[in-house]
Amino acid sequence: MADAQLFVSQDEFTCSLCLDTLTDPVTIPCGHNFCLKCLTDCWDQSQECSCPQCRHTFTTRPELNRNTLLNEVIKKFKRPRLSSPPPQSYASFGDVECDFCTGKKFRAVKSCLTCPASYCQTHLQPHYEGDALKHHKLVDPDRNLKEKLCEKHQKSLEIFCKTDDSCICVMCVVTEHNGHKMVELETEREEKQRQLGATLSDIKRRLLKREKTLKETRRAREEMKTFSSRCVLPADGDSLSFTITADFSSEDLRKELSGLTKSLKKISQGDIMTRTPSAHEAPVFTLQPP
Known part of the structure; x- marks a missing residue:
């Protein structure tokens, strides 16, 4: 059965203590709802046990249990809702197409490295709802997914082996790289970017130094043209x-x-002294x- 439409506003699911959407909502006897942590902290800091919203006072501290029904309603309320794809969402030249559309394909909004496949907004929704899919690694649409997969295991490359200087998948970790030094691929990427930034800064510094030297050389050359x-x-016997x-x-x-x-x-x-040369000598x- 399709989910029922909820014609409510977010304000109806807001905790009056933290002013944010209810997290682990609890309902107290007076009927008001609060985040479990917010209400617990409020009562732990107060000498009396009362409702922070209506100020109703309780003689004994009520037991706080999560309102499971309200919690599910909030999940559905927060879940991204699907709408009919607008005409411009159809794939055009240069766009990555959805792998699951039939007929005229919609433009992919995400690619999954775990599946691997690309999805339009409609076919991507199970990745947000299903427990088996919500932990998949989603990236921006990419038509070259095969290049990001391990050739041997066809799994996404998520680990960088520093020992072998290569990108590997989780299967490679347990089968071929035992005892190697490894980090997450994102961590290695950030480190490489940091090193690249340092190298570029050094190159810029050297260029500025050379430009300064060149300017000084040009200035000296211009000055040597008045002087x-x-x-x-010269010393005796040396040329000028x-x-x-x-x-x-x-x-x-x-x-x-x-x-x-x-x-x-x-x-x-x-005085210039002259000596008469012999017949074969010059003056x-x-x-x-x-």
Whole structure:
């Protein structure tokens, strides 16, 4: 028999103590309903035993038993209700189709890794109601369910074996991976994401460092175009050399120019000594210090 429609509002199933939907509802002699835990805590903290809603006082503390009928009604009230699928819920190009629809298929709203199959809202409902199905692992619609199943046991891959660095099913755990280090697949995924995030942060840090170095290099190159070099007076017998530097200030430049001026003055005050070469020698000029 189909479930009867309940034309009630959620307020009728609300506990006046926690202001939430009744959990493990109990009905006291005055007829009011409360959550079992809420009422127990209320009475444990009070010197008198009275109804928190109508203030009716009881001479002895009533025994609190869960109202099983009311509890079932609340379950039905909270259960998602089905409605006729709107036209746009039919599967279109790119959508995952429901595996259980006949004729024109509806768009799948969930895929079950335990079954494995994809379901529209209508055919998914047993997974919310049946005790045998409500513990199945539901995921967003996925057309590649076979890739998420163990090839050997055709069970969903829910465990990650760190020893073998592989995803396995619960059957693999007891048959082939005894004594191995294992974690839940979701736990391993979160750890891998954390490691990836740390790696990306390190890469960004290195890139920023290189960008900073590049900017400094470009700035130094631009500065060396007003000041091209500084001259270093060579020692006796050495050729004239120039040393390029990017790390200097205006004060350094004044010092360098002053030194260069003194060097040029020293050269201008020297005498050039000549020696007459032999027939096979070229003329030789020697700088004589003052």
